Amino acid sequence: TYSLVLVGRYVFDLAIDGLIQVAATSHPSLLKIPEDLEKYHALSRAPLLLNTCPTDQQFPPEAQTTADDIFAHGKFAPGYRREYFEGCMHGFAVRGDMGDVLVRKGKEGAFRATVEWFIEYL
Numbered sequence: 001t002y003s004l005v006l007v008g009r010y011v012f013d014l015a016i017d018g019l020i021q022v023a024a025t026s027h028p029s030l031l032k033i034p035e036d037l038e039k040y041h042a043l044s045r046a047p048l049l050l051n052t053c054p055t056d057q058q059f060p061p062e063a064q065t066t067a068d069d070i071f072a073h074g075k076f077a078p079g080y081r082r083e084y085f086e087g088c089m090h091g092f093a094v095r096g097d098m099g100d101v102l103v104r105k106g107k108e109g110a111f112r113a114t115v116e117w118f119i120e121y122l
Contacts, residue, residue, distance in 0.1 A: 008059065012036055015046040022121040024114045026051035026093035029058035037063075037070045047079030049117040051110035053088035079121060083113045 008028025015023040016039060023046040031037070040048065048071060052064050064082065071080035085092060087102025093110040096103040 009036075012040050012044075015044040015048070016040055018045070020046055022047050022118055024049040024051070024117050026110045026114070027053060027056050027059060027090045029090070031059065031063070033059075033063040034066050034070065037067055041070050041076055045078050047117070047121045048076065049080075049113060050082040051085065051093055051113060052082055053085050053090065053092055053106060055089035058090055081113075081117065083110065085109055 007030060008025045009030035011020075011023045011025040011028070012031060014020045023044070028050060050059075050064070050067060052059060054061060064084070068082060070076070072082070085102075085106030087100070088096065088106035092103050092106045096107045098104050098107070
């Protein structure tokens with residue numbers, strides 16, 4: 001049983017190829033929207049967690065909405081959840097300013113959500 005939290009591109013590729021059983025990524029990057037989301041939906045069986053934020057040039061709010069349109073409300077049987085951390089920007093989960101209360105809350109929240117996601121699905 002393997003799981004992975006990395007750059008969105010790698011998480012998606014590994015899940016699509018069936019090499020991981022559970023997927024989680026924070027502020028995903030290097031994805032083609034909507035193509036990669038649609039491909040994941042069609043080919044992957046790995047439950048997907050996306051930790052997102054409002055200021056993200058790699059996965060902006062429009063991409064987040066597209067992900068919800070494709071996966072949410074039971075449209076993806078393996079499981080889908082998107083967490084949203086207000087006041088954060090791309091990179092918050094790995095290099096966020098821990099002196100900023102909202103960023104600290106986002107980083108800790110993304111960590112907690114990811115651990116809980118893995119516990120639920122592994």
